[in-house]
Amino acid sequence: MSTTTTTTSNKPSQPPSPPPPQSSQKAEEEENIEIVSDDNDSDFSSIDSEIPFTNPPSHPFPSNPIMIDSLFTTPPPILDPFPTQTSILQSETIDEVLPFLTAQSQQPDLFTYNDFGVPSLRREAHISFLRSSLGRLPGRFVAADASRPWFLYWCLSGLAMLGEDVREYRDAVRETARSMQNPTGGFGGGGGQLSHLATTYAVVLAIALVGGEETYEVIDRRGMWRWLGGLKQRDGGFEVCKGGEEDIRGAYCAAVIITLLDLPLDLTPDSPAYKPDDPSFNLLTGVADYVRRCQTYEGGISGQPSAEAHGAYAFCALGCLALLGHPAKVIPEYLNLPSLLSWLSSRQYAPEGGFSGRTNKLVDGCYSHWVGACFPLIEAALASSSSSSGSSQPAANDSLFSREGLIRYILCCCQDQGKRGGLRDKPSKMSDAYHTCYVLSGLSAGMHQWVLDEDGEGEGEPGWMVLPYLEGEQVFEGRDRVRAVHPVYVIPQGAVRGMKGYFRGKGGF
């Protein structure tokens, strides 16, 4: 294990004057959240990530005392002297990230470190990275041909979190969405591709992000409803496309689409899940039970029953349940909350500070969202369960994860330091649109807290309210705060309201 000499005391005794209070983040302000299908960084994220990084220059430690908790500058206190492939990779990763965490990677023209050794958010660089990812992509992106809708969502959501007004993309989103919609309902990855729950989810969210009635009207809701009926399975889950796999991603994406578009829930007789003898069996019947079957002995959630617990699916599971009813009621009813929380919490490592996706896997920026964004939902479930449902779980008085660790990992290790901009898995990986979106969402989760109004905001929906998280020390500068996103839909809260309100107001198709 490397020994770093840059550490300061365990808790800096002399915190500098706290950053000025954030320009008050009004509750009505948008927030958002997002989710997806990636595992292993499979298809999307690996597209452009193979270029090796150059080692950060090792600078002498700056003369100003920089306050970095030794937690983030030294290897963990317990290390087994029993090397295997996993532990070797883990220790290489620590060696990789430590220089970034200890303010030794500075490129002074690009990074400004604050007194906590945390660089500022390269907002402009990330904005321009996302904008160019929305433009024409070179031929080597052909592997992304079936995931173009994701680029729309990742980039627009990322831009919104960075404070950009994305309404300027309305016309383009409208045209692009039209070219991806199938006459039989739903959106595919592009012209002539089958409709898929993931791509449909991404297009619907992109439309919500840019807003506008004319844009909403691009969606053929009747076709969408029929198509969803065709994917519904008798075990409660959904196939991701006709003949495609059934997994928890599909369930989450379907729940998001159904609730955002205010679709009717009935099934038509041509649905494979239609039960002539049980007319009450509808699109959302059995979804929660399907989710329950995906919890594993470790406490986490797998993509389909009997597989390994994985961070991306944890968010899908919680998000899906939170759409089926009040999180405080539904989540503890279908999931073993204490073991899930234990597993989620185990995903955060020190000194890295960021999250991993599975037990004994490496830290990766995108899990800042997949795992990090689970915490608001867990906290909401705990906050009410202790008061109402008689559960023995205490409410969370403090943050259930280390916000400082997460923010440090993101700002120190996940930001591309060159002209390229964008955010990444870890310093040895290239930035891409997928990681940019989810790292930013994780950053947002680290900077905010959510309060769930028990009574909801009408229409039987829970009322989410966001506040900046101000407990304890803030290691980031106020100007680096990103916008909050809705904890389930992962788009600004205003975008959720706009779309839901529009379709609810229509009454019928």
Added chain:
Amino acid sequence: MPPKGKAAQKPKAGSSAAATKSPAATPAAPLSTKSTKATPDQQQPQSSTVAEKSKHNFTLCHPFEDLTGKNSLSALPTQADQLVWFASRLVTRLPVRSIGAKGQKDLWKTVNDHSLPPRGFNIRKHQKRQQQHKTADSRGRDIGEYSTKEWELRQEKRVTLSCLQLQSQRFRELRDRQKRGFVDSQTGDTVLVTDSEYLEEKQRRREMDRLKKELYGTQGMGRQGKLALDPEWDDVVPIVVEDPENALAAIAYSPDYAEAMSYLRAVMNSKEYSPRCLKLTEYIINLNPAHYTVWLFRAANIFALKLPILDEITWLNQIALENLKNYQIWHHRHLLVENYYPSISSDPAALSAFAASEREFLTQILAEDTKNYHVWSYRSWLVGKLGTWFNPEELKSTEDLIDQDVRNNSAWSHRFYLVFSDPENCTPGDKYAATEADPKVPGQIVDREVGYAEGKIRLAPQNQSGWNYLRGVLVKGGRELKSVQSFAEEFVMGLGEEGEGGEGEGTGEEVKSSHALDLLAEIYKEQGEKQKADLCLRRLVEKWDRIRGGYWQWRRDGLGLGEVAA
């Protein structure tokens, strides 16, 4: 091309005396020198390039047109010349009707006297064409600079191409007749396109494509996709979809990919299932293996054509090894197995042979990527499908991977599935969640698995995979956590005690596993020893697992000890 043909028709214009010299060089040469007639044929060999020859021919026909545009009325030596020059302008540029009967008569007289070319040859068109030819040939060379020899070669290629096109057309007609069941009137046989004719046509098109590229380059006329060249696809009209002008994240597809997709749309549209469709899917998968639509279409073809599933699996193995991160491949395999299973489900020998060959391949691919989520997900599904939980080979291959890397959580996870989903030892179905006890699990299975986990934990006590497994086994088997209390205590010494030097609380303690502390906190809590539980959690907050401090603090809150000093 320069107006070779046209110019050749007009050389009788004997008046073109100026043509004896290069026109560009003699802008003001006397024009009316009827006496110095020259035979154009004698002049031509002097032109070395196509452009020169073209100019030469042109001048023969337009004695008063200086292609450089420098001549003018005043430069002409005699009035007669000026008159002729004027007439030539008029005759080639004006709508003649506009100058009245008398004017026309005079004009034509002048023209005829001097044998000027009448309106047939449009100068501007000619100049424009010259302009275009500047960029012509496929290598970017101005065709005008071709030597006449080169020019002839080029013409030869064009003729060859035309011939090939004719032959190709004949082939299409023949195949058309075959399709419609024509009978040859002479032989009385049905028209049949033979394999060798097919091959010839393929060869011919390749030759045509090569010639086109040589003649015209890869843009415009020369652009021909692989499929358009293949006679097998002649009857399919590709559906070309262009992205909208302002489309976001539009990809600059390679011509091959764009073409293949347009054919895919066409055959999916017509629901065609055929060997050529299968080939098309393979072609596209090679270009983009992450294309879910093409994978599903491939599966549909295999099932519709009733192709041997095992052949497809063999083909798929190679693709999977080349694309470790791709997950469409694994769903495809899943569909293949769903389709294949009914044919072997009642034949134990076939079933176990298939299970063995799958295991062999999975072992191979996991050796490349030991934690590949898609592979492991497929594997657990396959075990359930084939009912091979109890198979000792399956358990053994999991053990091998854990022996290689005790921290391979995917292997641990698979082991849990094998042991605790086996209907022999468990309540079938999903009556009990993974985090609930199943009363049907036999005690000796629990003992065996607890022993296995403990042995592995001793190798690397801070390895969470082993601890998660241990706890999972205890819960599933309905055992109290305290049954492993003494085991967990092996990894924690002198918790909270001062060290020899008395440097402060905790300096004397030795913790080999934070996961042991976690488990002990729960065990003590179950037994009502809240203070001991709290000490474990507090030391986790303070020292042994600080990054999870918020979580450990929450666990402390759950002990109900009230406000505790941190």
